[in-house]
Amino acid sequence: MLEHLGSFKRTHYCGEVxxxxxxDRVRVAGWVDSTRDHGGxxxxxxxxxxxxxxxxFSPEISEELVEKAKRLRDEYVIAVEGEVRRRPPGTxxxxxxxxxxxxxxxKLQILNKSLPLPFPIEDDVKVxxxxxxKFRFLDLRRKRMAENIIFRHRLYQVTRRVFNEEGFIEIExxxxxxxxxxxxxxxxxxxxxxxxxxxxxPQSPQLFKQILMVSGFDRYYQIAxxxxxxxxxxxxxxxxxxxxxxxxxxxxRDVMDxxxxxIRTLYKxxxxxxxxxxxVMTYDEAIKRFGTDRPDTRFGLELREIxxxxxxxxxxxxxxxxxxxxxxxxxxFKGGAKLSRKxxxxxxxxxxxxxxxxxxxxxxxANGLQSPIVKFFTEGEMNEILKRLEAEVxxxxxxxxxxxxxxxxxxxxxxxxxxRMAGLIDDSKVNLLWVVDFPMFEWxxxxxxxxxxxxxxxSPKEEDVEKxxxxxxxxxxxxxxxxxxxxxxxxxSIRIHREDIQEKxxxxxxxxxxxxxxxxxxxxEALKFGAxxxxxxAFGLDRLCAIMxxxxxxxxxxxxxxxxxxxxxxxxxxxxxxxxxxxxxxxxVKLEEEE
RNA sequence: GGGGACGUAGUUCAGUUCUGGUUAGAACGCCGGCCUGUCACGCCGGAGGUCGCGGGUUCGAGUCCCGUCGUCCCCGCCA
Numbered sequence: 001m002l003e004h005l006g007s008f009k010r011t012h013y014c015g016e017v018x019x020x021x022x023x024d025r026v027r028v029a030g031w032v033d034s035t036r037d038h039g040g041x042x043x044x045x046x047x048x049x050x051x052x053x054x055x056x057f058s059p060e061i062s063e064e065l066v067e068k069a070k071r072l073r074d075e076y077v078i079a080v081e082g083e084v085r086r087r088p089p090g091t092x093x094x095x096x097x098x099x100x101x102x103x104x105x106x107k108l109q110i111l112n113k114s115l116p117l118p119f120p121i122e123d124d125v126k127v128x129x130x131x132x133x134k135f136r137f138l139d140l141r142r143k144r145m146a147e148n149i150i151f152r153h154r155l156y157q158v159t160r161r162v163f164n165e166e167g168f169i170e171i172e173x174x175x176x177x178x179x180x181x182x183x184x185x186x187x188x189x190x191x192x193x194x195x196x197x198x199x200x201x202p203q204s205p206q207l208f209k210q211i212l213m214v215s216g217f218d219r220y221y222q223i224a225x226x227x228x229x230x231x232x233x234x235x236x237x238x239x240x241x242x243x244x245x246x247x248x249x250x251x252x253r254d255v256m257d258x259x260x261x262x263i264r265t266l267y268k269x270x271x272x273x274x275x276x277x278x279x280v281m282t283y284d285e286a287i288k289r290f291g292t293d294r295p296d297t298r299f300g301l302e303l304r305e306i307x308x309x310x311x312x313x314x315x316x317x318x319x320x321x322x323x324x325x326x327x328x329x330x331x332x333f334k335g336g337a338k339l340s341r342k343x344x345x346x347x348x349x350x351x352x353x354x355x356x357x358x359x360x361x362x363x364x365x366a367n368g369l370q371s372p373i374v375k376f377f378t379e380g381e382m383n384e385i386l387k388r389l390e391a392e393v394x395x396x397x398x399x400x401x402x403x404x405x406x407x408x409x410x411x412x413x414x415x416x417x418x419x420r421m422a423g424l425i426d427d428s429k430v431n432l433l434w435v436v437d438f439p440m441f442e443w444x445x446x447x448x449x450x451x452x453x454x455x456x457x458x459s460p461k462e463e464d465v466e467k468x469x470x471x472x473x474x475x476x477x478x479x480x481x482x483x484x485x486x487x488x489x490x491x492x493s494i495r496i497h498r499e500d501i502q503e504k505x506x507x508x509x510x511x512x513x514x515x516x517x518x519x520x521x522x523x524x525e526a527l528k529f530g531a532x533x534x535x536x537x538a539f540g541l542d543r544l545c546a547i548m549x550x551x552x553x554x555x556x557x558x559x560x561x562x563x564x565x566x567x568x569x570x571x572x573x574x575x576x577x578x579x580x581x582x583x584x585x586x587x588x589v590k591l592e593e594e595e
Numbered sequence: 596g597g598g599g600a601c602g603u604a605g606u607u608c609a610g611u612u613c614u615g616g617u618u619a620g621a622a623c624g625c626c627g628g629c630c631u632g633u634c635a636c637g638c639c640g641g642a643g644g645u646c647g648c649g650g651g652u653u654c655g656a657g658u659c660c661c662g663u664c665g666u667c668c669c670c671g672c673c674a
């Protein structure tokens with residue numbers, strides 16, 4: 001029943017047969033998108049990556065051919081030769097790009113069959129993700145998904161062109177490399193040749209690109225795969241792609257200018273959107289106003305601090321928090337006074353996710369303030385709070401008192417939730433923002449030591465170098481993040497190019513000379529041989545692509561993504577291997593005892 | 596490691612709690628038949644179920660209880 005392709009040569013993609021081809025003989029090939037058998041005449045929508053075209057099998061051409069067409073089923077693979085005709089008046093289909101014409105089939109080759117589909121190949125996804133991932137090859141036939149993948153391809157090409165125009169050199173760096181401390185958990189690859197030793201897959205090309213600067217390439221870029229063995233999220237996969245670049249003899253602004261050019265060109269060429277001036281905000285301001293280092297600036301509802309008022313008030317919960325070094329911040333949800341008790345309870349539960357032990361509130365109504373806590377404040381204190389939050393009748397004020405991290409995490413997320421509830425977030429907006437002047441270090445409670453906020457190769461601000469050892473908390477980094485609609489899409493820094501400063505930073509984060517040498521010796525060595533001042537950045541390509549395509553999850557812009565538990569449902573990875581393979585790798589597997 | 600939602604036909608779902616009870620339904624898809632202008636074609640007929648899995652309670656479990664597995668969202672984690 002199946003036929004060979006033989007001498008068939010395609011003349012057109014399905015979606016590209018147009019009115020200009022009327023009267024011409026064309027040959028198309030693809031998948032049967034749907035069939036409509038009218039007994040006499042049979043219509044087949046034929047689909048390939050370019051779109052669909054209607055093929056007509058008419059008894060006027062050949063009864064035999066019509067009989068053959070009746071055997072077609074969805075997703076059969078066929079090749080068709082026929083004449084392009086204008087559709088009879090009244091039968092045009094405005095929904096199809098090719099809806100003005102149709103192909104009168106004269107030859108039909110059935111190249112392959114298809115089993116009935118586990119789910120329909122339709123734009124509207126009404127299928128569970130598990131099924132989609134298992135049959136990813138079918139999922140990728142869906143228009144939306146195919147367009148995502150093709151969009152991603154164009155994103156690569158525009159990116160490469162911009163970097164090429166700017167004099168960057170594309171260089172590949174190793175995937176099999178050395179495990180380094182700090183940062184995420186590594187994926188390890190056992191060495192066959194060196195028993196007991198392991199390669200690590202790179203978390204990013206960071207060290208190599210710095211070394212390339214020492215080598216004098218001056219401007220490097222790469223669209224690189226990165227690997228981190230951490231738990232997954234909608235925007236996090238164990239392997240993901242970075243647009244990675246690095247430059248010598250530059251300041252922050254030089255790197256940021258290149259980054260802006262990439263983003264501007266991508267938005268303009270792929271979406272026809274002109275990106276305006278990109279504002280710059282300090283880390284401190286972002287935390288103060290939004291409670292996060294990646295604020296969504298498409299809407300207001302900014303946070304206000306009232307720690308000073310809370311300190312003097314008679315509300316014990318607030319005062320105790322402040323006395324123990326905590327803070328109190330608040331948010332004014334404009335027009336929220338109509339929230340029900342249950343809605344407020346739900347919001348209280350919501351901030352609980354981020355560690356908040358409660359959510360105090362004050363409703364501002366025409367009949368005065370309505371709140372369980374208002375009695376603990378003097379009139380003066382209350383007036384100050386109302387003034388600071390610009391409260392008006394109809395508003396509701398929410399307060400969280402806790403450690404700064406908890407307050408900021410709770411209220412920044414509450415802000416997003418309220419913004420969504422009230423429809424304040426305009427999804428058509430493209431709000432880009434630079435966040436700069438990050439702290440160099442943050443205190444790790446568990447390990448009781450300082451940690452690099454960015455990474456340990458980030459240069460401290462020149463004026464802060466003196467304070468490195470005595471006051472790490474106050475040292476600011478020459479780092480910058482690019483934020484798009486509340487999502488961190490990229491970040492980078494000016495690096496340390498001097499060995500003496502690098503050693504100090506290692507000292508602050510408690511990395512001994514021996515360990516630093518053992519783990520990063522190759523970089524430290526390179527820094528001794530004329531390392532130029534340099535800096536760079538990396539964009540998260542998957543996130544950027546997802547946002548530009550309006551997708552909620554980066555899985556939808558990755559051809560073969562993994563599930564939240566890190567499985568590939570298509571291939572079944574990860575899986576066991578043959579004992580001989582383990583033997584060769586000098587590995588014995590020790591499974592934990594079942595309880 | 597933790598919290599939450601979901602899991603019933605190929606697919607999407609109803610039924611599931613309050614209130615356990617005869618043969619588990621619908622739509623789409625699939626199979627067969629009819630149909631010469633459809634494009635969500637139409638009409639007639641048909642097949643299709645380990646109710647995720649395991650255990651328990653009960654005369655009786657899709658429904659109640661315990662455990663477990665899977666998918667998704669989130670916290671932790673992710674420089």
